[in-house]
Amino acid sequence: MEQTSQLKLKAPSKLEHIIFSKWVVYLLLTPALIVLIGVFFIPMLLMLVQSLTDEQSNFTLANYALFFSEPFYWGVLWQTIKLSTFTVLGALILSYPVAMFMAQSKGKIRAIVTFLVLLPHLVSVVIRNFGWTIILNDRGMINTILLEAGIIDQPLRLMYNELGTVIGLVDSFVAYMILAIATSLYTINPSLYKAGAIMGANKVRNFISITLPLSLPGVYSGIVLVFSLSMSAFVTPTLLGGTSVKVMPALTYQQIMFTLNWPLGAAISFILLGTTIFLVSTFTKVTETKRYKVVFKS
Amino acid sequence: MMKLRFSWLGVITFFILMFTIAPFLVIVPSSFTSENFVSFPPEGLSLKWYTGLLDMPGLTSAVIFSLQLAIVTAILSTVIGTLAGLCIAKYNFKGKQTINTLLLSPLALPALIIGIALLVYFTYLGLAGSFTGLLLAHILITIPYVIRFVLTGMATFDDNLEKAAAIMGAKPIRIFWDVTFPLIRPAVISGTVFSFLISFDNVTISLFLVSAENMTLPLLIFNYIQQNLSPLISAVSTVVILISLIPILIIEKIYGLDRLFGLNSNSH
Structure with a gap:
């Protein structure tokens, strides 16, 4: 006790300490902030300005107006939203059982499943898409297989269309959904199930009244993640969707790299970003109000 | 009853995992085919596509270029990110939360948009299509991962160890090398390895910044697949999978892949 008070007295004056650490803070943060400002904030600002100017560098909203006046562009935006929604549904269906299995298993098995869920995700999406090409x-x-088994006599069109795109996107992003749901399942207190069983609930009842509602936060964040990622995915729609699937990122790429209409390309990508943020925040708002309603009811 | 239900879930999980691993299960065997078109199951057995790798135009230079880019990216991101991460974890200063959010913000935006913004910017600066341009872009998107690794590594850090060293008369630099760094070393190394992986795999940002002379391996494959589906690509992919597997296993060994939770949110 006496020693600690002595140590406190012997510590250097507070002022000195603050000055020292303030300089250290600046020193440590400077390189990261230089990169952040120089390679991120300035370019983003430049791109925004680019989307709002015409050839004579005057302010204009023409690029945005052009997008919304052209039904073709609307169609592309709608296609992107549609494909992302299907991807979310597919990922959700595949994720829930895996997440439940992860939550129920322990130790080695859970570690192995986690490893297998993450593993494909760490290899380039181009290569995974190529694998799907071999399959589809x-x-x-x-x-x-189907031809040789005599089930079909014409090859099925499984890729270079929306189906192939959604399969590829689900495969790309399912890991996020699995992990989001699994994390929320891990936090469920096991005594809830015991309490349920004591009250006479069977497995199905337990699932409906305990597992499902308590996993919803994970499900919602998984939906938000997978939807946003699908909206801006470029590689998979290009490789597995081919020319017949037109999505916003591909449209942007075309404007930037081939048509060389940078202002329009920049405007399209901001419209894509804005739409994604709008849909995601509406979704979050709706699901949150719903949750509050449940609280107030009970 | 319990056991039965459990195993059903296990069976379903098995099939879903097979779905996510399926691309790899077909790529590797198909690279040994003796036919001239990718097919599965592969017909015949041959190594001709692996010897063919040497003749694939641009492959060798793309491999070397990608490895160089990934290594330099990993080193620079580790240094910059570790400094920033340590600062956020250890010091209290005004606006710390804001700075933390800002430093992680490159991960919140779609890679596509960052790619376009950098193309516009680098064209003004004359860096489009250069090694430096790609390097800056890759550093930008890997720093946030390093910071997050360091922050998780520091979460369990005991400040008293540093205080003890200071009381024993150690100088700040010595404290860092002998006390602080060894304790966060697994997190830092994982950050390095992960940065390597992100850079080595990146397509969506590199897409806008590569040029004919400076071509990364994933982009070379991407361009090639759109023209033809040759077993040559299976052979290239098998090699890339093997290269990627090394860093993955290193992370699993020293850090645990499961701790990557929420870390990888913008690798496309």
Whole structure:
């Protein structure tokens, strides 16, 4: 006791300490902030300005107006939203059982499943998409098997269309959904199930009244993540959707790299970002109010 | 009853995991085919596509370029990110929360938009299509990961160890190298390895910044796939999978992949 008070007395004056650490703070943060401002904030600002100017560098909203006046562009935006929604649904269906299995298992098994969920995710999306090409193309694995088994006599069109795109997107992003749901399932207090059982609830009842409602925060954040990622995915729609699937990122890419209409390309990507943020925040708002309603009812 | 239900869930999980691993299960065998078109199951057995790798135009230079880019990115991001991460974890200063959010913000925006913004910017600066441009872009998107690794590593850090060293008369630099750094080393190394992986895999940002002379491996594959589906790509992909597996296993060994939770949110 006496020693600690002595140590306190012997510590250097507070003022000195503050000055020292303030300089250290600046020193440590400077490189990261330089990169952040120089390679992120300034470019983003420049892009925003670019989308709001015409050839004579005058302020204009023409690029945004052009997008909204053209039904073709509307169609592309709608297609993007539609595909992202299907991707979310697909990911949700595949994720829930895996997340439940992860929550029910322990130790080694859970670690192995987690590893297998994350593993594909750490290899380039181009390579995973190429793998799907081998499975889905006209002479691919599924068509070969079905043709040889005599189930079909014409190869099924499984890629270079919306189906292939959604399969590829689900595969790309399912890991986020699984982890989001699993984390919320991990936090469920097991005694709730005991309490449920004591009250006479069977497995199904327990699932409906305990597991499902308590996993909803994870489900919601998984939906938000997968939806936002799908909206801005470029590689998978290009490789598995081909030319027949037109999505916003591909449209942007085309404007930037081929048509070389940078202002329009920049405007399109901001419209994409704005739409995504709008849809995601509406979704969050709706699900949150719903949750409060449940609280007030009970 | 309990056991039965459990195993059903296990069976379903098994099939879903097979779905997510399916691309790898077909790529590797298909690279050994003796046919000239990717097929599964592969016909015949041959190594001709692996020897063919040497003749694939641009492959060797793309591999070397990607490795160089990923290594330099990993080193620079680790240094910059670790400094910033330590600062946020250890010091209390005004606006700390805001700075933390801002430093992680590159991960919140779609890679596509960052790619376009950088293309516009680098064109003004004359850096479009250069190594430096790609390097800056990759550093930008990997720093947030390093910071997050360091912050998680520091979450369990005991400040008293540093205080003890200071009381024993150690100088700040010595405290850092002998006390602080060894304790966060797994987090820092994982950050380095993860940065390497992100840079080595990146497509969406590199897409806008590569040029014919400076071509990364994923972009070379991306361009090639759109023209033809040759087993050559299976062979290239198998090699890339093997290269990627090394960093993945290192992270799993020293840090645990499961701790990556929420870390990887913008790798596309």
